[in-house]
Amino acid sequence: MGRSTPFPLTSLTEPYPADLEPGPSFDAPARRYDVTFDESRIDPDVQKVLRRLTRHGHEAYLVGGCVRDLLLDRQPKDFDVATSARPEQVRDLFRNSRIIGRRFRLVHVLFQGGKVIEVATFRRNPKDEGDESPELLIRSDNVFGVASEDAMRRDFTMNALFYDIEARQILDWVGGMEDVERRVVHTIGDPETRFREDPVRILRALKFAGRLGFAITPDVYDAIVFCREALALAARPRLSEEILRLLRGGQARRTIYLCWETGVLDVLLPELSSLLYDEGDEDGAGPRQWRLLEYIDQRTAQEGPLDDTVLWTLLLLEPLKEVCEGARDRGIAVADFLEPLIERLAISRRYADGIRRIIGVLPRLLSGRAGRFARTELFQAAVEVAAADLSSRGESTQIVDRFRAAPEKHHHRGRR
Incomplete structure (x- = not known):
């Protein structure tokens, strides 16, 4: 596809010997x-x-x-x-x-x-x-x-x-x-038939390849590309949950790359997929999004999977920031952006509301101000997103780390 690889992929389409079929x-x-x-x-x-x-x-x-x-x-x-x-x-x-x-x-x-x-x-x-x-x-x-x-x-x-x-x-x-x-992902029987029987198997194949570091056999890889549009037929809540599993597994960066490379991301999240073509500028939105996914993997390795609202926000952070640029009302801009995703992937309204509120408060957190938001149940999730945003831009997270360390202190500050 002519895309540069942000990390090494070894033997992605390793041949499958006929005598092992x-x-x-x-x-x-x-x-x-x-x-x-x-x-x-x-x-x-x-x-x-x-x-x-x-x-x-x-x-x-x-x-x-x-x-x-x-x-x-x-x-x-x-x-x-x-x-x-x-x-x-x-x-x-x-x-x-x-x-x-x-x-x-x-x-x-x-x-x-x-x-x-x-x-x-x-x-x-x-x-x-x-x-x-x-x-x-x-x-x-x-x-x-x-x-x-x-x-x-x-x-x-x-x-x-x-x-x-x-x-x-x-x-x-x-x-x-x-x-x-041999560390390969291979379907039982004809891969195209298997993926059309249950299109969510496409995401499972990519999840196993990413999480386990397995190669994908050529026939399975080709069937993923050929059958990717069938994902539109799958139950939307299953798609939403499988995306979260891709992010929770400790190899979010590699797995989302595979989704993008195969065109699966074009079907599920075209808003994100189009942004990832931006590779020329090291500080551009595309490279920053890869670094956000890397941040997810680092935090997963340290403390286990992040909160689901945080995962959705970080997956969509760069396109969300783009739609907020120049917007009169950030909340309305985020809500408009999320509406087709809610329809396409059955993202719950609870997650969507959390994403909207976190994006709304993000500029204040990045300037070191918590205010009354420090008393809300989303405060620590917003702090995690702010830290990831700073990290993706190569900046120190010190300004928000103090919120993570002593939230109660900022509860009182918000009341003054």
């Missing part, structure tokens, strides 16, 4: 790999759930992202269990559980401290039921199946690995182990 049938036996994980890395309550299910004659496995993360020596954020037991059977085995969902029925097993272990029954793609409809978009996903079918209906090979805790083996029907070893 996944394509087994549903009844093909799984490849089994002997793998012993340190059990201290697997939640003990998850182990209890797995073992009780298997003791009562059901298949039960760790599945999905937790298996991938264990293989990559990353600590999983949560553990998902897949089983042959139907939801009612799981409910009967665990008195501390409840069946949830309509479109996708599963069981939450509850433990002390508010911990929830999610247990899902094996499913198959409902379109394998003989649906001849030309529409690919999946609108129902509650057809029970067997383990191999459950693996095949998942999105990416690295997310379709099953771990048998008793046998200490990984079951692989889709070539996922090879892809994890």
Whole structure:
């Protein structure tokens, strides 16, 4: 695309060897790999759930992202269990559980401290039921199946690995182990079909490439570019939440770059995408926006994900500042800018109101004045945005750091 890269991208479109192409049938036996994980890395309550299910004659496995993360020596954020037991059977085995969902029925097993272990029954793609409809978009996903079918209906090979805790083996029907070893993002089956079935998978592919540092295979990359307009068909709240996940994952800069490079950002946030073409001036809006994303990653590494209102504000900060230049009323200018985004991405009114108020107070904070705003619930979020703005311009954050250190002091100052 002729765009300069603000950071190195290695092997983004690494070739995918023909002999590793996944394509087994549903009844093909799984490849089994002997793998012993340190059990201290697997939640003990998850182990209890797995073992009780298997003791009562059901298949039960760790599945999905937790298996991938264990293989990559990353600590999983949560553990998902897949089983042959139907939801009612799981409910009967665990008195501390409840069946949830309509479109996708599963069981939450509850433990002390508010911990929830999610247990899902094996499913198959409902379109394998003989649906001849030309529409690919999946609108129902509650057809029970067997383990191999459950693996095949998942999105990416690295997310379709099953771990048998008793046998200490990984079951692989889709070539996922090879892809994890090669560190590549690859769909199960034809990528264009997968993305048209569920366009949000496009964002998930970019998220995994960014967060895990994986390459994207050429056919998947090309399908992302070709199918990007299908994102307009996806449920808007899912798009909004997936964008936040891109920002929370610790690799916001790399991931948003991938969204921009593939043209996905043109579909979701054209207001931001057009600004990122401004690369000639080192102090221009485009370079500053990349530095804002880098700031998000630094703060995430230090203290965990930032507040969602802060993330939305920083993602849109440079285009927001541009629309405010010369505006008579900054609040109205921001509201007008956000209205099409609210419609396109279902950004909540709460977030939109927070963004508007933070942008309104930003000039005062940057001049070292807090005023009555210091008594509001958005004060610390606004301080974070001000610090990021200064950092993106290569300036000291000292003028706002004092607000972060002692907010109560400025509450009193605001009352004088």
